Structure formats: C-alpha cells, structure tokens
Amino acid sequence: MRWSSRVPGGPPQSTLLTAPVLSPDLSLDQALSPVFRKHYAMGAVFEIVTYETNPTQASQAMDHAFQEIDRLEQVMSIYKPASELSHLNRTAHLQAQTVTPDLYQVIQESLHYSELSEGKLDVTAGPLAERWKAVGRGEQAPSPAEEKSLRCGVGYRQVELIPPNRIRFHSSRLTVDLGAIGKGYAVDRTAAVLRSCGIECALINSGGSTFYAIGCPPGQSGWLVHLCDPSAHVEPHVRLNENSVSTSQQTPPSLLGLPSFGHIIDAVGGEPLKSATAVSVVAESATASDALSTAFLLMGPTRAQELVKRLPKVAAVWISPEGLPQTVTSGPEILMTSVARMSRQKAVVRNLD
16 A cells, blocks of 8 residues: 655545445435544545444544544654654664554564565665655666665664564664555554444545445445456455455556656565556455555465465455456455456456365
8 A cells, every 4th residue: 555645635646446435325224324524644535434323422433533543644654754753764773762552563563564475565665665766756777786785775674673662773774664554554543443432333444445344334244345456347346344455556657658666666676566456455454454465466466375375364356457356365255246257267266275
C-alpha cells in the first residue's frame, strides 16, 4: 500500500472501491440505523460504516477512532519532520532510542514480514526509494556502483530491537518507511477503538486499499468488498467478517509520458518493481493483509504460494491485466464472478490443506 504526503484539497487518490462498498443498505434492518463517516489522514480517506440502534453513540465512537488515526500519523509518518518516526530516522544510528509502544510494535511487525518474505518487503529501503524518486524528477538513473552502495546501506537486519522499547540502527544511511504496513496498523487500532466503544458491526476502509470488518451487516454473512481487477474481467470479491483484505499494485506509468518508476521498491534488486499485476490478500488483521499484499506482489505467486502454506487463515489472488487470476488459500475464500465463464486454462486455483 502507498502512504502519500498529499494534503487535503489536492487531486484525489485512486481507490479500489469505496462508496459502492460502504453505502448503507437500508433494506437490511430498519431497526438499525446506518451511520457513515469519513476522515482524511495519512494521505488517504478513511471511511467507517456501521449499523447501530444509537446513531449518536456510533458517531461519537467514530470520532474517537479518527482521533486515534491522527495520533498514529504523528507517530508513523515520514512526511512530518516532528513525527516520532522522523526523529528515530535522524537519531537511531547514533545511539539506541526509546520509542512508544506503537512505534516499537509496528516496526517489530515490519521486521517479521521482512523475514517471512526473505527481504523482499523491506521497510528500510527508503534511500533506494528516494533515489528513484529523484530519477523521476529528471536526474540520471543510479549507476550499478551507486545502486550497490545504496543497497549496502539498507537492510532490515540492520535494525536492532532492544526490548522492551528501544531501537537502534546499525547503518547511518538507513531510514524506516512504514508505507507498506502503517495504514494496516492504523486500521487495526481503529477497530480496537470502535470495539472499546461498544461497536459490534462496522466496516473500516483505508484509501480503498485496506479494509477490516467488525462482525457483519444485519442479515448478511459478511461485508461485501470488491477487489482491484486490472483486467476488468475477473470481478474478484470477498465477504469479510472479523478479518481484513488489502490490495497492492505498482503505480502505473504516467499518462503524459513522463518518467515514472512506481512507489514499490524491490530492495533485493535495488530497483522499482516492474509489474502491472494487482495482488489482494485476506488475513486476520489489517496489519497482516497490508504487509503481505506488498510482500506477495514483490515475491511473485510461485514463492508466495509456498509462504501461504505456513500462514493460517490467509488467501491471496494475483490478477494480471490480461485477466489471468492465480489464487491460493489456507482458509478464506476469494470469489471471482466471471471465472466460471472463462476457460479453465485461464484460472489457476490452489487450495492448501
């Protein structure tokens, strides 16, 4: 997933699906009132919909949830010089820094998924990302020697966690960027706040790329979420109930023909990922689905399918612009409306016992 520094009022970000998913269905239960709110933070629009007998109480719970998102932005943003993460990036190579429980936990989770993906997902690849952004602004591409030097200066294994609350960097070039996991973590915290306020039924949407469901709508088995389909033929969708789905896709090339390399960096190869495939991942938490969707996009379906075997209650689908879905699951179901109308050779589906 992408973390943007765009300010409110700027051009809207593209989303996978927002209003059609979050529009309350008044036919479900007239005794419950639908409540819908949205809030801008972390360069994205966060949306929450719920059905409650007390709309005022539900709205107040959403206010508390949005306040939590704003608080976490001050912890995890790399675009705010005064954020806790920005301070850590400036100082952790000098000596170990004491951090708040949230920052410690989200970086700990990040390193876990870096390890699972064998370094394909690496939140320390900030210097590589910044260098390629400069290329997009017209600078020369890095030479092989410069690229090698940049790769040597990053690496998740150079981040040391010192329990219970200190972090140290073992490279002066290293910076942590939580764009691949931070919004998922914020969505999980949002769900926790809503639950603490008595909300038992809600769908949370972060920028159209990460969703988490608390319970299910009245009379339904889950919240229906339509997923990204670059082919416009497969129509993938899921029903969420106490779980999450996230989608990752490389930034598409500029329509104006300007240099564009995408925001997802392959830290192992040292270059932006070259792929037009979209990957959606279902997992028990938004933190997991957010991190795994980026990791699986970088790993590719062959390697990622093997990883899913070791992960409980995870499912993933890769969809190419040509409409060739590849699905793997250790539990959850990802549905594809038009797969039945496609030739069997076009759909590759694996179920893992």
